[in-house]
Amino acid sequence: MAASKVLNGRGENVRVGAEAAEAIRRAAEELGYRPNVIAQSLRGMKTDTIGVLFEHFVAGHGMPDYTSLLLEGILQTAFDRGYSVTVCPQMSRSEDPRQIDNGRFDGVVWCKVVSDPKVIAALSDLHIPAVALNTPPPHEKGNVSYVSCDNEGGIRQAVEYLAGMGHKRIGFVYERSCIDVLETRVRMQGLVDTCQDLGLESHPSDLLGWGDFAEEFAEWWAATPDITALVCRSDRIAGGILERAQRIGVNVPYDLSIVGFDSSQYCELTKPRLTAVYQPVEQMAARATQLLIDRIQNPTQETVSIVYPCGLDIRDTTAPPLSQRRGIIL
Amino acid sequence: MAASKVLNGRGENVRVGAEAAEAIRRAAEELGYRPNVIAQSLRGMKTDTIGVLFEHFVAGHGMPDYTSLLLEGILQTAFDRGYSVTVCPQMSRSEDPRQIDNGRFDGVVWCKVVSDPKVIAALSDLHIPAVALNTPPPHEKGNVSYVSCDNEGGIRQAVEYLAGMGHKRIGFVYERSCIDVLETRVRMQGLVDTCQDLGLESHPSDLLGWGDFAEEFAEWWAATPDITALVCRSDRIAGGILERAQRIGVNVPYDLSIVGFDSSQYCELTKPRLTAVYQPVEQMAARATQLLIDRIQNPTQETVSIVYPCGLDIRDTTAPPLSQRRGIIL
DNA sequence: ATGAAAGCGCTAACAT
DNA sequence: ATGTTAGCGCTTTCAT
Numbered sequence: 164m165a166a167s168k169v170l171n172g173r174g175e176n177v178r179v180g181a182e183a184a185e186a187i188r189r190a191a192e193e194l195g196y197r198p199n200v201i202a203q204s205l206r207g208m209k210t211d212t213i214g215v216l217f218e219h220f221v222a223g224h225g226m227p228d229y230t231s232l233l234l235e236g237i238l239q240t241a242f243d244r245g246y247s248v249t250v251c252p253q254m255s256r257s258e259d260p261r262q263i264d265n266g267r268f269d270g271v272v273w274c275k276v277v278s279d280p281k282v283i284a285a286l287s288d289l290h291i292p293a294v295a296l297n298t299p300p301p302h303e304k305g306n307v308s309y310v311s312c313d314n315e316g317g318i319r320q321a322v323e324y325l326a327g328m329g330h331k332r333i334g335f336v337y338e339r340s341c342i343d344v345l346e347t348r349v350r351m352q353g354l355v356d357t358c359q360d361l362g363l364e365s366h367p368s369d370l371l372g373w374g375d376f377a378e379e380f381a382e383w384w385a386a387t388p389d390i391t392a393l394v395c396r397s398d399r400i401a402g403g404i405l406e407r408a409q410r411i412g413v414n415v416p417y418d419l420s421i422v423g424f425d426s427s428q429y430c431e432l433t434k435p436r437l438t439a440v441y442q443p444v445e446q447m448a449a450r451a452t453q454l455l456i457d458r459i460q461n462p463t464q465e466t467v468s469i470v471y472p473c474g475l476d477i478r479d480t481t482a483p484p485l486s487q488r489r490g491i492i493l
Numbered sequence: 494m495a496a497s498k499v500l501n502g503r504g505e506n507v508r509v510g511a512e513a514a515e516a517i518r519r520a521a522e523e524l525g526y527r528p529n530v531i532a533q534s535l536r537g538m539k540t541d542t543i544g545v546l547f548e549h550f551v552a553g554h555g556m557p558d559y560t561s562l563l564l565e566g567i568l569q570t571a572f573d574r575g576y577s578v579t580v581c582p583q584m585s586r587s588e589d590p591r592q593i594d595n596g597r598f599d600g601v602v603w604c605k606v607v608s609d610p611k612v613i614a615a616l617s618d619l620h621i622p623a624v625a626l627n628t629p630p631p632h633e634k635g636n637v638s639y640v641s642c643d644n645e646g647g648i649r650q651a652v653e654y655l656a657g658m659g660h661k662r663i664g665f666v667y668e669r670s671c672i673d674v675l676e677t678r679v680r681m682q683g684l685v686d687t688c689q690d691l692g693l694e695s696h697p698s699d700l701l702g703w704g705d706f707a708e709e710f711a712e713w714w715a716a717t718p719d720i721t722a723l724v725c726r727s728d729r730i731a732g733g734i735l736e737r738a739q740r741i742g743v744n745v746p747y748d749l750s751i752v753g754f755d756s757s758q759y760c761e762l763t764k765p766r767l768t769a770v771y772q773p774v775e776q777m778a779a780r781a782t783q784l785l786i787d788r789i790q791n792p793t794q795e796t797v798s799i800v801y802p803c804g805l806d807i808r809d810t811t812a813p814p815l816s817q818r819r820g821i822i823l
Numbered sequence: 824a825t826g827a828a829a830g831c832g833c834t835a836a837c838a839t
Numbered sequence: 840a841t842g843t844t845a846g847c848g849c850t851t852t853c854a855t
Binding site: 198201202205264265406 | 525527528529530531532534535540542560561568577578579580581590591594595596597618620732759761762763764
Binding site: 175177 | 831833834835
């Protein structure tokens with residue numbers, strides 16, 4: 164009716180007289196009328212809301228900077244285009260697409276997809292557009308767009324840089340809780356492959372899945388004299404290890420080189436500043452959201468896979484293995 | 494109908510035969526049926542979703558740790574109780590309650606409310622339960638619950654501590670963009686009041702609203718020889734000032750003491766570690782969310798105001814004003 | 824145990 | 840320029 168036109172601007176060919184319009188407005192004001200978007204959504208078959216699914220979102224105490232940038236990229240882009248963003252509770256038990264794909268979202272950004280086949284299946288069973296963020300694209304991509312960074316290339320740069328400085332054996336550290344995240348696996352494999360290509364020693368035991376890495380680091384350090392550099396799955400791990408290393412008297416970078424991943428602002432705060440593989444997190448998140456909304460608004464659009472190149476931000480936690488402490492001299 | 498019962502568990506006195514149920518399930522599977530929560534919401538007059546409104550959410554580049562903790566507290570609690578969380582685009586232009594109070598949320602957490610009377614009015618005009626988080630409670634509280642920390646007491650502790658060490662004149666630094674946030678004003682006033690109570694000099698020009706504080710700090714430092722300590726509105730500002738101070742050769746804490754606010758993990762990362770007023774951000778956020786959901790589920794419940802006490806986490810950026818550089822000796 | 828009806832609040836389309 | 844109708848997908852209530 165006319166009210167819809169006056170109050171919500173709907174109705175193409177509805178004309179309303181000036182005094183009628185005014186009456187409507189006054190009545191609405193008096194009654195404390197609020198348009199109901201739920202009804203609008205039901206009617207219009209769209210919600211102008213996108214869902215964000217996050218594996219391990221609530222894992223740490225105080226989200227790492229990485230998550231902040233990710234969210235910021237998503238929120239900024241979504242808001243600019245008039246979409247709200249809902250962060251979902253269906254974290255790990257999200258195997259059931261019904262929990263997500265139930266009409267409340269026009270599309271979904273799925274972050275850090277785990278390698279559980281159920282989850283992968285759920286992802287491609289979705290009836291709404293979806294984009295997987297920070298998830299390496301699979302071979303058959305189905306109805307989903309992928310935005311990720313060149314994890315393997317990033318790790319390769321780090322390893323080559325370390326190897327070039329004389330490191331002979333390099334470890335990889337990840338949060339034990341993230342072992343199922345595809346990204347983790349790809350980075351880990353990247354390290355193994357690069358070591359192999361460069362002719363460096365590499366043992367399965369050099370892939371370190373730590374729960375409380377501060378705790379486990381000390382033990383590991385005492386037990387493993389020949390690893391002189393650690394590449395970490397995130398800046399936060401790297402920072403945690405750095406702190407603990409210093410506390411037990413390890414001289415970073417000379418006793419041990421440390422490389423983070425993401426190269427967030429966090430890396431500038433530590434002393435010494437953290438060398439890290441860089442990925443344009445916020446930009447990637449923004450692009451993913453763009454792609455999603457584009458496809459929401461034009462469903463015929465094809466899905467795509469975008470891989471952003473990584474860089475290596477060399478700061479102060481990497482150096483040739485100079486220390487004699489571990490019996491290695493450049 | 495029977496389908497509703499079988500698939501969504503609704504319908505109190507609906508009985509369905511076993512073979513019929515099975516047939517329904519099979520059909521649903523084949524058709525790729527998904528229940529539509531929007532329709533459920535419309536019907537049930539609830540959405541199981543709470544909105545989070547954030548002034549200045551997307552302000553910085555990489556949200557401060559404070560925001561992370563806040564979100565984590567909200568998300569965790571909401572998820573535990575079966576609610577989704579939507580972060581809203583209506584940041585600053587949120588004066589219009591229609592934008593929020595339009596049926597899509599069962600309740601709202603409104604963070605860091607600004608002192609604009611329009612916003613305050615919008616807040617209390619809401620037709621749904623709301624809780625203001627990190628917002629000092631007003632005298633007449635209307636239909637809104639308030640959860641905040643004892644900003645004034647926190648600042649008081651910091652100032653008393655500094656004064657006790659011999660500081661005679663203490664500045665307060667805040668982000669210029671946050672001048673309208675009530676919290677900012679209360680903290681600022683707390684500093685002024687405490688200085689007065691202690692008989693310390695205090696000028697309006699000691700309240701420093703900086704845009705690019707790294708930039709403005711250097712200028713200020715050169716021009717203002719008699720301030721020996723800065724209390725900051727956030728850890729991030731404090732960290733920014735610390736970094737810049739060190740870069741231009743200021744010896745923290747001896748030339749200048751710095752106190753942050755929040756005492757997030759960030760404070761442990763800087764060198765030297767930041768002294769800061771502590772507030773239990775995550776706990777406060779969780780409690781706010783609790784209160785909100787309680788009131789959603791039982792609307793007769795009264796609104797309350799909860800004020801958490803602050804602490805002072807003394808770390809390494811505060812000391813007596815020892816430096817002779819500024820002509821002050823303890 | 825199953826079927827039918829009504830309505831949550833809204834809006835596109837057609838009728839006046 | 841204004842009224843009417845129908846239906847988005849669901850669930851509560853009442854009738855079979």
